[in-house]
Amino acid sequence: MTTPPNHALVFGASGIIGWAFVNEILQDYPAPNTFSRVTAFTNRPLSPKISQWPPSDKLHLISNLDLIHTDPTSLSTFLQSHLPDLETVTTVYFCAYIFSPDPAKETALNIHMLRTTVEVVESLCPNFRMLVLPTGVKAYGVHLLTSFPFATHLPLRETHPPLPEPHATQLFYTHQHALLQELSASKKWSYIDLRPDIVVGFVPNNNQHSLAQWLALYLSLYRYIHGRGAVVPFPGTERSWAARAQDSSQDVIARLGVFLSLQPRNEVGGQSFNVADTKVPGTWTGKWAVLCEYFGLVGVGPEEGEGLDPAEFLLQHQAERGEMAREYGLKGGHGTAEDGVSLSHVPSFLMKGFDFDRPLDLGKMHRVWGDGAEERDARGTWWAVFDRYKAAGIIPDFER
Template sequence: MPTALITGATGITGRATVQQLLKSDQWTKIITLSRSQKSSHDDPKIQHATIDLQGDTKDMVSHLKEVGEVDYVFFCAYLADPDEGKALEINGTMLKNFIGALRDLGYLKHLKRFILVNGLKQYGVHLGVPKMPMVETDTWLEGNPWPPNFYYEQQRILSAAAAADANLWTWAVTYPQDVIGVAQANFMNLATALGLYASVYSSVSEDHELAFPGCKENYMAFNNWTSAKLHAEFVEWAALEPKAGNQTFNVVNGDTESWQNLWPRLAERYGAKVPKNMFPKEGKYKDFESSHVDMPTPPPLWYHAEKIGLDPEEIKNDHSWLHQQIDIAKWAERPEVVKKWEELRDKFGLDQKTWDNATWVFISFLLGRNYSCVTSMSKARGMGWKGYQDTWTAFDETLTELEEQGILPKASELRK
């Protein structure tokens, strides 16, 4: 029976991975690693160790020596930095030193597979409209004019490490998109910010409406999302499936969704309604500040333009942009909004950090971009993966879990 080691065990993907492995009888021991807090799971299978992944190899060795050999590693940790160059240095060094510590301890001799979690920055979705659907064989965006990408650096480090050990162990990399899940004592995620906005906006609105803060183009666009629970099922599959060795995989729910379908359901969940004219040219939202940002780099589609029969120059000059008819970060600072949050906080006994750490900038990007983001799951399907998750169900279940944990106000009791 195999043993597993999970880094970032209290984050969104790490926490879900721990839960998934605990559900299976085949795992003998699950070692959870995190920087500060212990995993909340109380199970005899779990052994927890505190480790600073920004430490050097020697420091990591001191923390990992009591852990012992493992069969599978699930590397779910990363550190964000607005400077892409620094993000590459931080996350590349973090992974390199961690693998170095496993090698120094002799643990790699026992390892079977190393799973690395990356994301859709792989395709440059943060830079503008991508070529769609995105597939794992798409060329990496490197060199001028593209900024550094730590996913590429990490994948090079991982494959080189396996090669250095004569490929005695294998690896797999996942690319989830806009993960829907819960992180332990971490309020910085998509679902939390979305739930806060829906709770407060619908409560402040005299007509109990829930306006979409982003742009019409985004509202009508098509996208994929990834349930953290489904991703956890996938990484377990990718660890144990022989054909998945030394492969990269897109991991999304399996449906293609749009806010035009999801938003009315979100409004209904919060006892609100969708405005009759969601995107007025002027008038309805004139009291709110809007925002508009043109993305400075050519969109990733530009790189692929010639291959797919488009004019590269035309694509290069057709910049993508982010637009919010209601700037959600500035909305969150409005006196009436803060007052309503404080009322809900006190009513439901919520943690002020929920509001203070809400990722308004991240959700503004997800709701404001003027393009679709659709990926292909054909590669994994072709290898036998059959997992599927309805995206609205994932949102609804995650919001419910956040409510039960006392992170979000209970939607069913907002008007009571």
């Protein structure tokens, strides 16, 4: 008997990881007939043309779904009115996320969205079997910086103990896992947790946490102002320049998530998986020049002190940025103070604050993924993302 093709629901589909889940399925990963449909939900308006996804009859794009202000009844009505084939849904990739500087509020908002979604999908989709939840290395406390609890217990493994209190309670991941354990208990569906480090990826709309977006904007403007061959010091510190870690390509994250979601529930369900591009950790020392090379620039180590802040540079050169946008016909609304989305502290936090080793153990990922596991170097990961930003008209094509 042939197993019917899968139907994926991607919530938060315009986000950095959600976009990649849709993209990989539309690119026929892992095989052309694995998925018959992918329904992509976004909060902000998004057209297929702007999305940069490949054209496909598999895609059903639904915008203006506000999970924050949706209760189970209204979400159930919404899904039934927009999806006539709910009985075919097999898989949920839940990438919706709301940031709040208040840990309690952030937990409440994200738990509300997750609980509402799971309860409604469970009630409407009889063939629902797996939910994939991308979280991250905050599970190991890397966001605590100087209070990082596992600095002497490296590399970071999925078997590490939970964060000590009060940090565990203050992290919304803790409550997401507890909720999914509760909701999936004795059910025919389960869930998978993905733990990437810094996610390198493209988004068609603005993204508040995307380091790749910040650096694409920064290095483009730096090239425009200073010209080809200009020297660009690393915008961090000597310590962060040499800190060992691994990037996590949005493509690798999505591919692993899709692969795991298709495995038997009793083999992967309820488990966490580290995910990154390379088994061997690297440093900014080995990749900064590679990133700068894409823009025709020469990347060098940090200057004495902390170095230039990319967000501050963009703010200080708004006039030149406007000139560049007009000259190259660029789309606006990315990485600006007035967009209401960008978090200007992100580049500094990730490139200065992360000044300690935090390597991930990828043994479990590679064991389970087997022959499908792949590795990508800095050029392969970052240049692919910069190509996407260029194709979307967000950064210039200086060779045009």
